[in-house]
Structure formats: C-alpha cells, structure tokens
Amino acid sequence: MDLQLEGKLAVVTGSTAGIGRAIASALAAEGATVVVNGRNPESVEATAKELSALGGGTVHGIVCALDSAEGVDTLITGAEAIGPVDILVNNVGIFEPKPFEEIPDEDWRRFFDVNVMSGVRCSRAVMCGMRDRGWGRILFISSESGINIPEEMVHYGMTKTAQLAIARGLAKALAGTGVTVNSLLPGPTWTEGVATFVAKMAEQRGTTAEAMKAEFVPMVRPSSLIRRFATPEEVAAHAAYLCSPLASATSGAAHRVEGGIVDICF
Structure with a gap:
C-alpha cells in the first residue's frame, strides 16, 4: 500500500533505537524525508546513515535532549531549516520500575519533562504552521500503561495518561484544519x-x-x-498509517497496538 508520504517532512523524537527508530525507518521507506533525534551524537549519525542506506526518503539527524525548552528549540529549528514540518511523532520517553514509596519528587518531574513536556513543546512549535498550510499529522506514542497503570512504575503510567489527554485536547483545538492528532498505545515491545x-x-x-x-x-x-x-516494526506499521494522508478521517483517537491486553472492545 502506498501511504502517499513522498515529499513529506517527518520529525520523530527519540528515534535512534526501539519503536522510534522503527517508525523513522517505516516513514523513510514510504518516501518521507525524516529527521531522527537523540542525545548521543554517534548514535544519531549512525542511525541517519543506516536508514538512508535502506533507500526511500532522505534521513537527517539532529542531536539534542528534549527535557528542556532549549532542546526542543534546537530540534524544531534544525528541522525547519530542512523544510516545513508535516509530521511530528512524539516518541521520546523514559521508563524505570520503582516502588511508589521510593519515587522522589525529582523523578516525577524528570519523567514529566521528558515524556510529557517534550511532546507539548514540540507540538506547540509545529501546530500553527501545519494549520496554516491545511495539513499535518501529530502522533503521541503513549502506552497501554496509560490505561492499565503499572504498579511497578506509577510515574511512567501517569505520563502516558497525560499524553492521551493532551492529544485529545489538541485534536479538538485543531478540528477542521486538516491537521490530525492521535495517540498510539503499544504494549510490551x-x-x-x-x-x-x-x-x-x-x-x-x-x-x-x-x-x-x-x-x-x-x-x-x-x-x-x-x-x-510485539516487535518495534509491528508498532511502526500502525504509526506510519496514522501519519499518512490515508488516515484523514482519524483524529482525537487512541489506537491500541498492545496485543489485546486492555480488556475492552472499543
């Protein structure tokens, strides 16, 4: 299936490994120009080279951490130097099992800054341009842990629930503009x-x-x-569709790719 992504510029945060890398690879394979991102210069450079060598769209790398407004500005400014951002995948995230009573305040803030505020800041930076051009895709990579809060890492589950709320609210704010906002909920991957x-x-x-x-x-x-x-590629296939023009009737939705863990049928 042709996802009609040729000529689109996609930014995938936290994309040197795991689900983020698989999404970047899937988008590039469909002809999109892709910006990959990470904190480690060697990893970013290697990822960009490896994905470019697979064929498809061009892959660029931008090195920055996204736990601050300055890091987000570095990413978005660098991406917009390539062209207008058509697709934003808010994938960057951290997790760490820890008993609730042992999670200090600084961990709650760190998880919120990385997992939640990175997506808020990136989305805020690109949404007006997308709206003005009449097309765009914003995708938050949440988790089934946003619904089934894991007792072994409540702080992580909290951030994933927050992403669902933000994505739904932002979708409403961009209603009728041609810009869609959705969430993807992977399970154990x-x-x-x-x-x-x-x-x-x-x-x-x-x-x-x-x-x-x-x-x-x-x-x-x-x-x-x-x-x-699941494999990262299984999650990425669903993400690539939601980032495409073919998903134009899907916005404000939380799509589950969690193997049926969540025991609801809608």
Whole structure:
C-alpha cells in the first residue's frame, strides 16, 4: 500500500533505537524525508546513515535532549531549516520500575519533562504552521500503561495518561484544519531498553534471559491475547498509517497496538 508520504517532512523524537527508530525507518521507506533525534551524537549519525542506506526518503539527524525548552528549540529549528514540518511523532520517553514509596519528587518531574513536556513543546512549535498550510499529522506514542497503570512504575503510567489527554485536547483545538492528532498505545515491545530490563530481571530470579523473555508477558501482562512481545516494526506499521494522508478521517483517537491486553472492545 502506498501511504502517499513522498515529499513529506517527518520529525520523530527519540528515534535512534526501539519503536522510534522503527517508525523513522517505516516513514523513510514510504518516501518521507525524516529527521531522527537523540542525545548521543554517534548514535544519531549512525542511525541517519543506516536508514538512508535502506533507500526511500532522505534521513537527517539532529542531536539534542528534549527535557528542556532549549532542546526542543534546537530540534524544531534544525528541522525547519530542512523544510516545513508535516509530521511530528512524539516518541521520546523514559521508563524505570520503582516502588511508589521510593519515587522522589525529582523523578516525577524528570519523567514529566521528558515524556510529557517534550511532546507539548514540540507540538506547540509545529501546530500553527501545519494549520496554516491545511495539513499535518501529530502522533503521541503513549502506552497501554496509560490505561492499565503499572504498579511497578506509577510515574511512567501517569505520563502516558497525560499524553492521551493532551492529544485529545489538541485534536479538538485543531478540528477542521486538516491537521490530525492521535495517540498510539503499544504494549510490551521488544526493544533494546526492554531487553536490558528483562535480562536484569532474569539475573535476579536466577534464570536465563531467553526464559525470562518467554515468561514475561504471560506473567506480567496475563491478559495479553498474543502472549508475546510485539516487535518495534509491528508498532511502526500502525504509526506510519496514522501519519499518512490515508488516515484523514482519524483524529482525537487512541489506537491500541498492545496485543489485546486492555480488556475492552472499543
């Protein structure tokens, strides 16, 4: 299927690994010009080169952290030097299991700045241009944890719920403009960060990483219908569609790519 993304400029935050990288790759494969972003210069440069070598749209890299207004300004200014931003994927995020009583105030603020305010600031920076041009796509990568708040990382779940509220409200603010705003809710997805987390869990339990990987979803997310981790590419395929002109009738929606963990049918 042609997603009609050729000639579009997409910015994907936090896109040197995991779901963000997979989304950047999917958009580039469909012909979009893509800006990838991360904190590490070597990772950003390598990602841009590797994705460009796959063919499709051109991939650029911009190095900056997005936990501050200054970092967001660096990203958006750099992207707009390439061209008007047509697509924004607010993907950057952090997670860390920690008992509620051990989460200090600074962790709540850090999670909110990275996971929530990065998307607020990026969206605010590009929405007026999209509205004036009569077309745009803003996508927040939330999580099923925004609905099923995980007791092992309540601060993370809080940020993912906040993203859902922001995306819905922003969609209303941009109603009738040709700009759509949606959320995507992945479930457990096998990324580099998750692999490290699972390996540590395996070590603590005296088992192998492979065994822990197989047991994790049935044990921690027993309502999963696919009973496995999703791949970043499976999530990215859905994201690419929501970023495309083909999804013009979808706005203000929260699309689930969580393997059926959330036990509702709508």
